[in-house]
Amino acid sequence: MNAINLQLRQKLSDHLHIIYQQVQPELAIVDCVDELLDIMQIAADAPSPDAYANHWSERDALMITYGDSLLAPQEKPLETLKNFIDEQLAGVINSIHILPFFPYSSDDGFSVIDYSTVNESLGDWQHIRALGEQYRLMADLVINHCSARSYWFENFIKQQSPGKDYFFTASPQADLSAVVRPRTNPLLQAVETQAGTRHVWCTFSFDQVDLDFRNPEVLKQFVRIVRLYLDQGVRIFRLDAIAFLWKVPGTSSINLPETHEVVRLLRTLIEHAEPGAVIITETNIPNQENLSYFGNNNEAHWIYNFSLPPLLVQALLTGNGTHLKRWMMTMPPARNGTTYFNFIASHDGIGLRPTEGLLNDDELNALTHALEQFGGRISWRTSADGSPRPYEANIALYDALKGTIAGPDNFNFERFICAHAIMLGLEGVPAFYIHSLLATGNDYQRMEHSGHNRAINRHQWQKAQLDSQLADPNSQHARVFNALKRLIGIRAEQPAFHPNATQFTLHLGDSIFAFWRQSMDRQQNIFCLSNLAHTAQDVPLSAINLVCTDNWRELISGETLDPQAELLHLAPYQTVWISNGC
Structure with missing residues (x-):
């Protein structure tokens, strides 16, 4: 057995020991390691x-979509x-996140009945493989829970295998007051089984x-699922609701050490099976907790920048970037081998x-009042003291940016493009929800x-109708779609926009959100300035210290800049990318 294989076996053994030492002290670790290696088909000389290693670059841009967002x-x-991506986005978007495409019973796919098949109403594995052959494919590993209509849960009720011991139960008399809840429904559900009443944990x-x-058998089942997805072309694994994975009554049951160790184990297996694969953790939690999923370069490759959407929307609605700037200054630069996953809508x-x-x-x-005025709905959760707290705002992003805190105005398009220009310039990989690319508005009928409030932003387009809208250069859909495609194209050519390139926050006043990016070879500098206000702003060029010996160009307009000019004039919600070339 070679040294690499010995090292891998020891690493897996360490993971399993940390995860199971308290709950399964008799677990045969060596046998479990052998089984995991066999399931993942990891060669002895892997x-x-x-x-x-960074398996990404400035050329990466991702689209988030349901499998049935477009119909024909x-x-x-x-x-x-x-067909739509091939026709409209080839060379623009190189990665695609298809939201759960499996048979499901609720939550638009996130209540999975069968992890091994494709929902026949969407297509089959051949369709998934076709997408994965041409685009980098991201799929959900819905790992915290499954459908109450799944084969596993039916077996739980019958007390048959597999499934009879796959689900977390707790006593209703247990102290569960510290459990962090993302919803307001009761945590436990009484279920009648062949072994009597069981109270099943339902986050x-x-x-x-x-x-x-x-139960280690649950882990093995999900490793089998990971192997299947790799075989079908998936290269980015989104670990859905992973923060809630490990539960211990009497604790918060969120972000527990065992949860982090499961992520580490999955990363070890996945990257040995497919070195270019990526793990991304979906942890919609406070910022510092979210950052912990980078681990020590041994957990997630990417983490969602969950604070970006609400802070960016708040900055654009108030015309004040103070909180956005403060947050960005606290964000550590991602180490090589990790980066941020930037998005504004999903x-x-x-x-x-x-x-x-x-x-x-x-x-x-x-903020929530303004979003409600723009047609949004607020979803709630139960806090530790039992009081309701706002959990998320449900609204289409195009409508969320239709005005300021004071009310609607005429800068919807400009504000929307500004938001995405900011996102595109930031450290990390940018992702666009399909309905942001298409400037889809609130779908009240679907909601x-x-x-469900979330359905307000889950419109289904008839492709013929969408094609007609995109062919009309004056429609809001075509204007946004073409503007965003152009910005993505510009970004892809700039080494200073590599997801791991240097980033520093600039201080140019409350209404100007600004930062500096520098390529990893230090040859290109880009100063990104955005006017967050609905009035024009003048910025002294001396404040960004352009080197007079360089040739400076504004990338979006293509205009050459005179570094000795006194002022840079920014129209309402205008973004500029000032580059010295490379």
């Missing part, structure tokens, strides 16, 4: 991955989706029953928990029909 007659939605809903990773709402400690109650109330 190369040891470089923890500091006589076509499976996954086929329609691929999100009674249809989403939490799995019990204290299939979920604009998370508000990540503003905890960043916005005070009055500022949060002003009312489903009875």
